[in-house]
Every structure is written in structure tokens, then in C-alpha cells.
Amino acid sequence: MKKIKLIIYCAISILIGNSLKAQQNPMYTQYMFNTLAINPAYAGSRNVVSITSLYRNQWSGIEGAPKTGTLSADAPFLNKKIGLGAQLYSDKLGKTQTNGASLSAAYRIRMDKGSLSFGLQTNINQFKVNLTEVSLGSNQGLDPAFATNINKTLFNFGTGVYYNSDRFYLGISLQDLIPNDLSDDNGTRLSGKQEIHMFLASGYVLPLSDDFDLKPSFLIKGVKGAPIEADLNATLWVKNVVGVGAQYRTNADISGLIELQVTPNIRIGYSYDHSVTRLQNFNSGSHEIMLRYEFGFESGKILSPRFF
Secondary structure, eight states: OHHHHHHHHHHHHHHHSTTOOOOOSOOOTTGGGOGGGTOGGGTTTTSSEEEEEEEEEOSTTSTTOOEEEEEEEEEEETTTTEEEEEEEEEEEETTEEEEEEEEEEEEEEEOSSEEEEEEEEEEEEEEEEOGGGSOOGGGTTTOGGGSSOEEEEEEEEEEEEEEEESSEEEEEEEEOOSOOBOSOSSSOSOOOBOOOEEEEEEEEOEEOSSSEEEEEEEEEEEETTSOOEEEEEEEEEETTTEEEEEEEETTTEEEEEEEEEOSSSEEEEEEEEEEOSGGGGTOOOEEEEEEEEEEOEETTEEOOOOOO
């Protein structure tokens, strides 16, 4: 367990260390339900008022492992030409805590079989690292890198493009366009900064019969200084009510997913990740739960469930 704690604390050091960059933003197995977090052009694309909450407990059993929660809402406006969205989020990793909020706006162009959207996002984060709480053992109090805490308010921007039809979507986006400084202000720490994150996501619904649909999808994530990572997913939907799927995250996890369209308004989802790296010896997996509610009333009728 001490080795795992060391890994967590090293991850913090990597995050704020000089020229050492890694995936800084939270990751989600059910990314297809949290698209607003990575692409602002998604706002309003479901054509209803949609509210989604998601909680992720990563590497269960490891002290200081990541825990992430989000709450988002988006809706179309002005005859569905404009999409607006907002999100609150909290992400904790070891002694690092990031709380924030984002606002997204998308301009939507209706096409023959779908919609093309261009989006912008602005966000504000409270970034904290309680380095003085880290136990250094026999070196306690001797390492200047852990002598003071970091507490910063960070503003940033993102942009994206998103196309979707009833059975297909494709989106590309960039997050954290401003290279905010993550180090402290007294010059005693090696410099670190936020890096631009790139996301490419796509999915398609393949009808197999009247009762079965197969929904393959993928998400490719890239950030400077870290290997490109891909999430490859396939979900089998039965009567548009139950979805059972599997996912592979390159060099990281294999996952199982289940989705339930409880009512036309309510969808819930759960995923379980099993590590395929040496971390599998120290944790019992990662758990993620999602709840979505949609105010899908139009002319007294509930809109049919949407795949994306």
C-alpha cells in the first residue's frame, strides 16, 4: 500500500513538475453520457432539456485514488439553432482537489439528415494541492517541493465541432487552450502548466433486427507528453430499453457497462473497470454510475429515446 501511495504522490509531482506532462483532465468510462465535459458543441444536440449526473470511484481500495463527480444540464434555444449548457464538477486525486464550473454555447446548423454544431466553452477552476499533508517519512520537512500548498483560481477555454444524426455522431474538440501555471507563486517549485487536451469521438447505431441494435463508439484522447489513449466501446441494445456493453481502454482497463432506459425520461448507467496493468494487484476495480433525466415533452407527447 505504501508503494501505491507513492505512485499517487508521484502523479501529483508529475502534474506540477517541470516539463513532465500527463492526462490532467478526469476520464470517464461512460464518456458517451458526459460529452458536454469534453465538447461544448454537444450542447442542445438532444433537442430537449437534459440533466445528467455522474460519479466515478477509480481504483477502489487505493487510498488517494481519483474520485470524480459531475452535474451537467443543456438545452436547445431559438428554434433549436442555439444550444446552451452548464456543468459543475469536482475531481480529487490524493492531495489534489479541483472544483469547477463551465458554461458552453453551440451554434447549430440543421442539415438534411442531422445537425452540425460549433461550440465554445469557458470554465473556472479552483485548483488545490495540499502538499504539506504528504507524509515524507524520515525526510519529513526536508523537501522544499512539499513545503507549501498550492491554491489557485484558473480560467480557461475550449472549443469543438459536433455532427449528429439519429444514428451517428462525430465530434472533435480542444480543451484547456490557455497554458495556466500550476506551480506556486514563490518560485520554490518546479514549473508546471495546463496542457491542451484533444478529443475525437464517434459512434454509430447499427440495426440488427426489430429488437436489437449494436452501438459501437470510440473516444481518442491526446495531450502533450503523454501517449495517445483510446476507449473502444460496443453496446448491444435490446428493444431500446436495456443496453449491455464492453469497453477496452488502451494499456489500462477492460470494462463492462449496463444501461437502462427506465422511462422515456430517465436513463441510468453503470460501468465497472478492471485494470490490465500491475495496478490490478492493488485495487478492486473502478466504478461509475450515471443518471440522466430529460424534460422531453412536446405537444403533450414524450419524445422517443435518443441514442446519443
